[in-house]
Amino acid sequence: MGVVPDTRIGKIEFYEAHALAGGPWATNAAGIGLTPASVTALSTLTIAARNAFNAAEAARQAAKAATQAYYDAVRAMHSGPGAGQDMIDTIRNWAESKDNPNVYALAQIPPPATPGTTPPPGTPFKFRVGLLQDGALELKWKCNNPGGTVGTIYEIRRAVGGGAFAFVGASGVKSFTDDTLVSGAAPVTYRITAVRSTARGNPAQFTVNFGTGGPGRTIAGITSAGDGADVRMAA
Known part of the structure; x- marks a missing residue:
């Protein structure tokens, strides 16, 4: 550990305690190998550092107070009662009450933006299918949804051997494990639809064909219909 503290204020306090009048260096200069003149010079430097x-x-305190005053002044200008934002609201209300968009041109402010319609969710694509050890199928896909949207759920329906589609589950992520598929060689077609609130994207579907003749379930191939043409078996 050093003799003198590392901080600037710590250094000032150290030399104030040692070099100023009445301190051990000033009082005992000759006995500790210093000269009164050198201690006096250090005392002068210490006082200057403190000042x-x-x-x-x-x-710093003045700058802090000035900055707060600046923030308060801008807040009063924009958000104070009857100030800038209230005037903008008054102009907009006036334009709406008069049904006159020229009011915005006179005030040189933009009219309110027209609320846009968020597009529906995207269509799933790039399907991947993996066969788990217990015979369940692990489905994965990609889907490009509109930017800024949240809460998309993927609805999974399944048809076995060309039969009718039945709902088998939903997923909040772009994957789903189908562990309810019974053993058999009939092909299975999955239809996946992205859903957000009341908006539905276009469904995409793909068919999994199973191998025959061997022990257990094996995947012989995958085919797709429509936009989800890129399908692969998981590695």
Whole structure:
């Protein structure tokens, strides 16, 4: 550990305690190998450092107060009662009550933006199918949904051997494990639809064909219909 503290204020306080009048260096200069003149010079430097610190602290406090005053002034200008934002609201209400869009041109402010319609969710594509050890199928896909949207759910329906589609589950992520598929060689077609609130994307579907003749379930191939043409078996 050093003799003198690392911080600037710590250094000032150290030399104030040692070099100023009445301190051990000033009182015992000859006995510790120093000269009174050198201790006096250090005392002068120490006093100057303390004065500079005090001035810096005063400047910091003044800057802090000035910054707060600046923030308060801008807030009063924009958000105060009857100030800028209230005037903008008044102009907009006036334009709406008069059904006159020229009011915005006179005020040189833009009219309110027309609310846009968020497009429906995207269509799933790039299907991947993996066969788990317990015979369940792990389905994965990609889907490009409109930017800024949240809450998309993927609805999964399944048809076995060319039969009718039945709902088998939903997923909040772009994957789903079908562990309810019974054993058999009939092909299975999945239809996946992205859903957000009342908006539905275009469904995409793909068919999994199973192998025959071997022990357990194996995947012989995958075919797709429509936009989801890129399908692969998971590695």
